[in-house]
Amino acid sequence: MINPKARRSRAMGSLKYDPRFGLDSHHSWMVAGFCSWFLFMGCIAQRVFGVVYVGILEEFGVTRQEASWPMNIIDLLASLSNPVFGYLCSRYSCRAVLLWCGLAGPLGVILCYFAPNVIFIAVFYGMLNGISISGTLTAITVVLAQHFEKRRATAYSVVFTVSAFNTFLFPPLVELLLSTYGLYGTFLVLGAICLHTFPPGIAITSPEWMKPSLNGKKQKAADAGNKCLPPEETELVAQRIEDHEENATCVKSRQTLNLDPSKEASVVLTASNEEKCRAPSQATDRDNLRNFVTVRFWVDSLSFSVMYLALSLFLTLAVDMAKDKGVSTMDAVFIFHAFSAGDVIFRGVSGVLLDSKFLSSDGVMLLGFILQGVGIEILAFTASFPLLIVGSLVFGCGNGLRMPIAGVVLIGDFGLKALPIVFGGFALVCGLNVWTRAPLIGYFRDQRGTYDGVLHVLGVCSFACVAVWAVRICLKRWRTTRLPATSAK
Template identity: 25%
Template sequence: MKGAGTVDYELVPPDGGWGWIIVLAAAIGNMTGQSHVSTFSLLFGDKLLSLGLNTTSAAVILNSMMAVMEFSGLGSGLFAPSAFLAVKTYFLKARGRAVGISTAGINLGQMAMPHLVRLLLENYGFSGAMLVLGGVAMHLPAGSLLFHPLEWHAERRPVASELKPLKGEPGGATSGAAADVESAKVQRPWRDTSVASLAASELGDMSTAMSVDLSKRLPPTSKEHSSLVQHKPQPVWRRVITFMDLDLLRNWVFPNMMFGTGCMFTVAVNFSLLMPMYLQRRLHLSLSDTALCLTMMAAGDVVARLTVPSITDCLKVSARLSFFVAAVLCGITCSVIATSSSMVALCVWNALSGVSRGIGFANINLCVAEVCQEHKLPAAVGFNMVSCGILLFTVGPAIGYVRDETGDYPLCIHLLTLLLLVAMAFWLVEGIVQWCRRKR
């Protein structure tokens, strides 16, 4: 029970200030820890050929690495969701722009990484290049040291109900029912709160994370104001659902969202694997020309992440709509690249493909946030990462097998485009259904 003179406070994100340092830290971590994915084929291509491994083996290696990262958060996999949650917590109005800038670090690294890998391979060989890149990746822990708890920089504002007396109450005293509600919120045992909800509470959302269904409690008496009413024991399966926030999967909108974002992630990873092979083995481009194409894609990506979120924030465009347009454009540009051969066309279409990929990646976690409650966001992000891992384990090796059996790189890229367009077709159907329901 609260004391007579205590006042409840709520944490208000600074929407700037140290939040921009958080954005810088996330950008540094993303730049040094995740930019190596697009150079996998460039770095390991000759090594895999010397070992006698084919495209299927390369696809299994890359997709297994990415899937394990999505499943368990080892290394950069642990950093990515933490960085998103940290940036999201520090911003309200400028959230889209902040997330876009923080993820733009990936593209700054991807712009420089192909040329760095080329220079390292030419001067130090495979082993020396790997040692230098390992040192570059060690900058990620330095960036994470800048992550501060929100409580250190947030503004503390008294809760409105603590400042203004209720109408009809002399002296500003709150009614007994209001006091009971506050007492129930404060005294709720943590065993009724899921791990994901507790994680959300650490990000400044304690009141939401510890909200309680008062319909399941008996009203406390005046003599036993602080006593708790015992709940009827729940079945084991119900406690597992509550503990892991599995109720997120009940609404078909959330699994549909996971499938769409997972397909986008899977297509981007496997396209990054296939494109350098297509350029070098099918079009017979040099290592420097291949690096230039990768740089153009990264440049388009970073331009999109730095500019598009500000535009969508001003126009109040939802993250899912932005992602939908970006995913369709990404699929089309990938297929166009697979049918191009001139250097100018390859550079232009790779830049456009980078723009679409940047818009999509900047909105993946924001799409998750739009379809779930705030206190369930950590669990929702985790589910989304698991779905990405499942798709990586299944789609990646299958695409590699098709390439080895047919020897056709464009066919594999077109299959990736088809997968992405099918996922967006499900999103379109969902949008039509939701629109019809609102019209009713």
């Protein structure tokens, strides 16, 4: 007789590969569409801060270092709270995380209507939006990884590409709101727009086979067996556990069930792994700690940290930098359009390059940093509006190539099951650069009178990452060519 747990496991296994509701199915793409909608609305406050930054300077008459703190706090909180949201997504649900984050961010913008000073804006605009963006990115990264397998890179590209259109639409709108209603009225309207995260948040959910089963103890035992294996073998062994669960007693007595040798071997393999992992929580802790001390974790984290640092400073300083070079505020807003054009196009290109195997994720990272470094140096060395547009376009292309693939890179290095926790630590490291932003702006712009020094620092960091990823690609190729030779011996 087949027990209920085994019956449910088989049902979930068949649903997982159903063309309508399984992996890479029509339902998966519907979820990706709602993720795009949520991310599009949820990141508006961050994307338009370059325009709000100029409004803060004019309204309060503060230094540029002080005016940049709301954006710095957004990125700081977005990073510090990522480990918490990684746990919450695992413990509760991604939908619950998204709904709460969809409320927190807009509320922070609306409360700035009552702001008497920049500190108030830094606390509410910065803190609540930082927490909101953190939970949003973590939950959406996990949900997409759960719904897609073969088309995972394409799904990430589509979601992040669609969400990037907010940089096309909203900076000019916020500039219009500032000139019409002032800074305080802009906060009210902008907060109301951001509240449109709720409809997609209700529709986003994890697939059925990723939800906890009714029999918690048996599920934990199965998970413990899986965690002893490398990430790429986890799903295979999990499927074997499900196939043989109703015949579990065959490990103790071969005579009880007449299994063929291959099936018996797979059951014994599963049983031996379960014996080695009697303490699931301890094994999980050790695995997570092991991931955080690997070289590949720090290469991934520090590389994306440089990318996010460049993006954050560009979004904050682009309009004011263009004004320093003689461009009017109305024209400076179109620098965001040039950036967004490259960003949007190459977010789509990124997924196609990966899924078609034309480039590896390492190759995409290398090309992205080359474009980022070139674009930033163009911005630093030019004062003409057309070349500022070109530099922003090139920088946007580099950003678009890498932005959708953080999850792909982490899954390739650490596996899908480790993603929620690893992504939290990854984002925490990425956010450490927040402490350098305000001092950089204060030193180069407030004291030396130009943003060019900030851009040169970013350019040097970008080309350093080019060297790191070139070395990583060469090492992987060397190991690949060395393995066949070793096997032949």
